[in-house]
Structure formats: C-alpha cells, structure tokens
Amino acid sequence: MDLGLAGRRALVTGAGKGIGRGTVKALHAAGVQVVALSRTRADLDSLVVEPFLEVTKEACDTSFDVNLRAVIQVSQIVARGLIARGAPGAIVNISSQASQRAITNHSVYCSTKGAMDMLTRVMALELGPHKIRVNAVNPTVVMTPMAQANWSDPQKAKAMLDRIPLGRFAEVENVVDVILFLLSDRSSMTTGSTVPVDGGFLAT
Template sequence: MELGFAGRRVLVTGAGKGIGRGTVQALHAAGARVVAVSRTQGDLDSLVREPFLEVTKEAFDRSVEVNLRAAIQVSQIVARGLIARGVPGAIVNVSSQGSKRAVTNHSVYCSTKGALDMLTKVMALELGPHKIRVNAVNPTVVMTPMGQAAWSDPHKAKTMLDRIPLGKFAEVEHVVDAILFLLSDRSGMTTGSTMPVEGGFWAC
C-alpha cells in the first residue's frame, strides 16, 4: 500500500535505536526526507520499573522528562514550524499499553504514559484547526534490545504473555507500521486517537 511519503520532510526523535531507528529506515525506504534526532536517555529502564513503595524522586523526574516533557518540547517545535509555513502535518506520540492498564512495578511509567495519551488528545484539539493531526501508538513490550533485556526471564515474561491473547510480544516493525499509517494521508480523518499495538492486552 502506497503511503505517500516521497519527498516529504519527516522529523523522527529517539532515532538512535529501537522503534526510532526502525521508523527512520522505513521512511527512507518510502522516499521521505528524514531529519533524525537521537536523544541519550541513560539507564531509564532501571528507573521506571520500581515497586510503588520504592519510587524515588529521581525515577519520577526522569520519567516525566523522557515520557512527557520531551514530547511537549519537540511537538511544539514541529507544530510551530508547520503553522509558520501554512502546511498540514501529523504528529505521532509513542505511548504504551500501560497507559490504560495497570502493570505491576510500573506506577510512574504507567502514569506518565497515561498523561501522554491525554496530552495527545489535547494537542489534537488545539492543533486541528491548523490541519495538524495528533495521534499515539500504544505498544505492548517491543523486542528492541532493551525489551529483550528487560523481559528475558521466562517467568517474568510469562506473567505478561498470559495477559496477551496473541501470546507474543511485538516486533519493532509492528509499531513502525502503525506509526507510518498514522503519519500518512491514509489516516487523514484520524486525530486524537490512541492505536493499540498490543496483541489484545486491552481486551482482557
């Protein structure tokens, strides 16, 4: 299916690895002109997966910085540029299945991803008059290097897989395909939405 990216300029953040890198590669293949920004996040994985009673100020502040504040700052730059040029556009935030379903030891992570979903809706409301669509993708565990490391323990993985009807975690291309669809004109009447890429996790 032709998604119409030939010659378009696309900004991708977090492009150094995982979903960001996969998105850059797919957009290049589709003929887009990609501006890629890689942002070092440090050992975020160890900060966000803490029992509620052990959550630290450092974990909370870092999660807000990466999962929420960064999305606001980058989206403001993109939206202002589109408005200044008088052209339509699309923004896709990368949220999580944890934005709507509780996951043990992920209180801060789930909270900030829930906030990102609501930010997505407010952005869609405010930017819609400027012909800018804003949506989010909400993946399950994705088999990036970080995902593989965090969920390599079979017992830990089983607790999550038992909640996913398809019985498997997502591959990077599953999320990239959803992002490309939401960026493309094929989703021209879709804004303010959250698209699950979670194998049915929300259905259970």
C-alpha cells in the first residue's frame, strides 16, 4: 500500500538500533529523506529493571532523561520548525504497553511511559491548531537486542507471553508499520491517540 510518504523529510531519534534503525530503513524504502539521525541518550541500553524498594534517584533521573526529557526537546525542535514554515506534520512517540499495565520490577519504566502517553495527548492538543498531529505507539516487548537480553529468562518471558493472546513478542517491523501509517495522510484524522502493538496484551 502506498502511504504517500515519498518526497517527505523525517527526523528519527534513537536511530542507531532497534525500532529507530528499522524506521529509517522503512522510510528510505518509502522514498522519505531522513534529514537527521538524532542520537540522544535514548540510544543507551538504560532500561531500569529493579524492585520498587531499590529504585534510586540516579535510576529515576536516567529514565526520565531518556523516556521523556529527550522526547520533549527533540519534538520542540521539530514542531517549531514546522510552525515557522507553516507546514503540517506528524510526530509519533514511542511509548509502551507498560504505560497502561503494571509490570513487576518496572516501576520507573512504567511511570515514564505513562507520562509519555499524557505528553502525547497534551502535544496533540496544543499542536493541533498548527496542523501537527501527535500520536504514540504502545508496543509489547519488541525483539531488539536490548529486549532479547532483558527477556532471555524463559520463566520471565513465559509470564509475559501468557498474557498476550497472540502468544508472541513483536518484531521491529510490526511497530515500524504502525509508525509509517501514523506518519502518513492515511491517518489524517488521528491525533492524541495511543495505538497498541501488543498482540492483545492490553485486552486481557
């Protein structure tokens, strides 16, 4: 399906690995010019996985820097540029199913992704009058190298997979396809939404 993205320009954050790298490849294939690869601290393997009673200030600061502050800063640059040119646009934030479901030992991660969902809604509200749409995708575990390392324990993986009706984790392409749709005019009436890519996890 032609999503009408050819000839457009895009900025991709965290482009060095995982979903970011897959998005860059898909955008190139769709004829999009990737004008900047923003390598923020989001490139770091900094997922904080520890019990609530052991969470430190440093862990909180790192997670908020990666999962929220970096997104705000980059999105401000993009939005200001679009507004200055009088151009419409679309921003897609990467959230998580963990924004809407509690996961053991993920208190900081769940909290920052919950904040990401609300940030997405407020951005959509404020940027809508400028014809800028803002949405988020909320994947389940996506089989990037970081996820493979964090979910390599079969017992831990089984506990999560048992809550996913489709019985599997997502591949990078599953998330990238939804990102491309949300960037395209095919979703021109969609903004302020959080779109699960979770195999049904949030339905259970």
